[in-house]
Amino acid sequence: MVVITHEMKVVEAICHRVAILADNHVEELGVVEEIFHRPKSMAARQLIVPSSQVPPKESFGEGRFLRITFDGRERTDRPLVAEMVLKTGVPASIVFADTRSLNGRLYGQMILQVPEDDSIMEKMLEFLRRAEVSFEEVI
Secondary structure: OOOOOOOHHHHHHHOOEEEEEEOOEEEEEEEHHHHHHOOOOHHHHHHHOOOOOOOOHHHOOOOEEEEEEEEEEEEOOOOHHHHHHHHHOOOOEEEEEEEEEEOOEEEEEEEEEEOOOHHHHHHHHHHHHHOOOEEEEEO
């Protein structure tokens, strides 16, 4: 069955595979979970995290931005951001979050604003690697 929609919640709920189309060609094709958690094309990123939902970067001043994705491996009772801030000593602001709990597991994504300093960023990235959380730098 083929479903055509711009509603990502529909795709997430009923589809196993997805094709992201833009400019009359396929930008990305694959398993929904993989594309939603690690979009490679700009078209996929815009559908999954529409820029209209994310406040403009200039409204936050200086900093870098990390997108963290949750694929159900994470428990909802783990305060990941608070733990990261306490362990690294580095402040982070949540500028966007679209997460949900299903059976005590966390699904969705979050965008954090962090300081620009490379050494500070490396501390945070190392924490996220050890926490086995999917992440990427964005914006």
